[in-house]
Amino acid sequence: MSDWVDVCPEDAIENEDVIRFDHAGRTFAIYRDADGAVFCTDGLCSHEHVHLADGLVMDDTIECPRHNGRFNYKTGAALRTPACVALATYPARLNAGRVEVQV
Amino acid sequence: MALDQTISVPRDYSLTGPERDRALARGLAAAEWYHSDIPRKEMKALMARSDQPAIRDTLLWIVLLAATAAGGIALWGSWWALPFWLAYGVLYGSACDARWHECGHGTAFRTAWMNDAVYVFASFLAMRNPVSWRWSHARHHTDTIIVGRDPEISVMRPVDFARKALAFVGIPDAFVHFGILIRNAMGQFGPAERDYIPEADIPRATRWARAFVALHLAAWVWALVSWSLIPVLLIGGPRIYGCWQMVMTGLLQHGGLAEDVLDHRLNTRTVVMDPVNRWIYLNMNYHVEHHMFPMVPYHALPRLHALIQHDLPPPNPSIRHAYAEMIRTLIRQQREPGHYLRRILPPTARPYREDLHDADAVPQRPAT
Numbered sequence: 001m002s003d004w005v006d007v008c009p010e011d012a013i014e015n016e017d018v019i020r021f022d023h024a025g026r027t028f029a030i031y032r033d034a035d036g037a038v039f040c041t042d043g044l045c046s047h048e049h050v051h052l053a054d055g056l057v058m059d060d061t062i063e064c065p066r067h068n069g070r071f072n073y074k075t076g077a078a079l080r081t082p083a084c085v086a087l088a089t090y091p092a093r094l095n096a097g098r099v100e101v102q103v
Numbered sequence: 104m105a106l107d108q109t110i111s112v113p114r115d116y117s118l119t120g121p122e123r124d125r126a127l128a129r130g131l132a133a134a135e136w137y138h139s140d141i142p143r144k145e146m147k148a149l150m151a152r153s154d155q156p157a158i159r160d161t162l163l164w165i166v167l168l169a170a171t172a173a174g175g176i177a178l179w180g181s182w183w184a185l186p187f188w189l190a191y192g193v194l195y196g197s198a199c200d201a202r203w204h205e206c207g208h209g210t211a212f213r214t215a216w217m218n219d220a221v222y223v224f225a226s227f228l229a230m231r232n233p234v235s236w237r238w239s240h241a242r243h244h245t246d247t248i249i250v251g252r253d254p255e256i257s258v259m260r261p262v263d264f265a266r267k268a269l270a271f272v273g274i275p276d277a278f279v280h281f282g283i284l285i286r287n288a289m290g291q292f293g294p295a296e297r298d299y300i301p302e303a304d305i306p307r308a309t310r311w312a313r314a315f316v317a318l319h320l321a322a323w324v325w326a327l328v329s330w331s332l333i334p335v336l337l338i339g340g341p342r343i344y345g346c347w348q349m350v351m352t353g354l355l356q357h358g359g360l361a362e363d364v365l366d367h368r369l370n371t372r373t374v375v376m377d378p379v380n381r382w383i384y385l386n387m388n389y390h391v392e393h394h395m396f397p398m399v400p401y402h403a404l405p406r407l408h409a410l411i412q413h414d415l416p417p418p419n420p421s422i423r424h425a426y427a428e429m430i431r432t433l434i435r436q437q438r439e440p441g442h443y444l445r446r447i448l449p450p451t452a453r454p455y456r457e458d459l460h461d462a463d464a465v466p467q468r469p470a471t
Binding site: 058 | 209215
């Protein structure tokens with residue numbers, strides 16, 4: 001398993017929101033749920049090449065900004081067409097006021 | 104080469120012809136589109152979902168459908184029934200389109216099953232396969248008015264005016280759509296449908312088509328058994344006698360505007376409309392805004408319009424104005440298919456994306 005990678009201060013992501021994080025030539029989406037816990041998935045919708053960080057977080061779902069496909073960002077599961085293929089998920093944590101991911 | 108020195112070749116709007124390869128080769132498929140800038144905080148507020156506006160509008164819709172149908176039946180045989188049937192027709196055959204559209208996007212309600220339930224109901228009224236049209240509309244948003252890619256281009260150049268006029272009474276649209284449902288019910292899907300529907304969804308699309316065809320046939324059987332027109336005026340018929348408002352608003356969405364561009368300000372039209380048409384149409388008159396930000400629910404589109412209007416061409420001030428503008432353009436396109444209406448942006452707007460536009464997209468050969 002790779003090392004933890006620093007993303008941002010924890011207050012850079014609001015609860016029930018998402019940001020884009022680019023690292024080592026890849027792009028990820030970093031989420032906080034309503035309780036402030038952090039999660040990480042691939043950054044692009046599995047349906048088409050669209051950044052999920054421009055989408056809408058509702059409860060445990062992220063909705064793609066172009067076609068409204070939905071995923072559970074905690075499990076990566078595709079919930080609504082046109083999204084059919086699950087997102088890869090990655091470990092994420094809060095550590096000393098910073099968001100870190102293992103990608 | 105100047106446009107007036109060439110003769111344009113009619114374009115192939117199919118999804119399986121040379122225009123598809125051309126769009127792919129030019130990077131027009133699934134491309135990055137222009138977006139007006141909106142701070143994330145404001146965008147989140149605009150995207151926020153709520154059940155209440157759509158519950159209110161859906162209840163009103165159902166109550167009006169029931170009341171006008173009841174009035175039409177109660178007054179059957181009298182001319183007083185006519186306004187009830189005319190209103191019922193529009194509520195069924197036109198209002199279904201916007202409900203189908205909004206619930207298909209999943210933005211009308213916050214609660215998923217409510218979107219799905221109204222989506223299927225509206226799909227039935229509109230005679231659309233709820234599975235295949237969901238995929239079709241996703242493609243329309245990916246590749247809006249990209250020739251060879253978008254399956255929902257309703258105004259093709261040069262436009263057939265007679266055919267468009269007949270569309271206001273559902274001809275041949277209602278018959279074509281019912282024919283598609285029958286074909287789908289037999290498990291038959293054409294090359295264009297298979298271009299945007301995943302194979303795994305074909306059985307589900309077949310089942311829905313069978314259910315919809317069965318319901319329509321049941322209405323015909325009911326009409327024959329009762330020897331009355333009322334069953335077909337209630338079910339299916341409004342797709343013919345009540346679709347005019349859907350056609351009227353739908354043609355304005357992209358008619359006469361650019362093809363093969365990656366900026367919705369060039370290929371989509373926003374029109375100021377009266378409250379009744381806006382309610383039937385669920386605010387889709389803010390169509391540039393909808394295409395630029397499809398996650399914004401219909402009830403938030405006026406707020407979105409206010410926020411980004413400095414970056415958009417001025418909206419048409421009325422349906423009449425928009426039609427005058429569009430028809431002039433469509434007439435000119437009879438002679439110059441490469442011509443399109445290009446609105447002037449306000450000084451506060453960022454320039455149009457000029458890297459791809461359809462002045463050079465229309466296949467042409469030199470004049471001889």
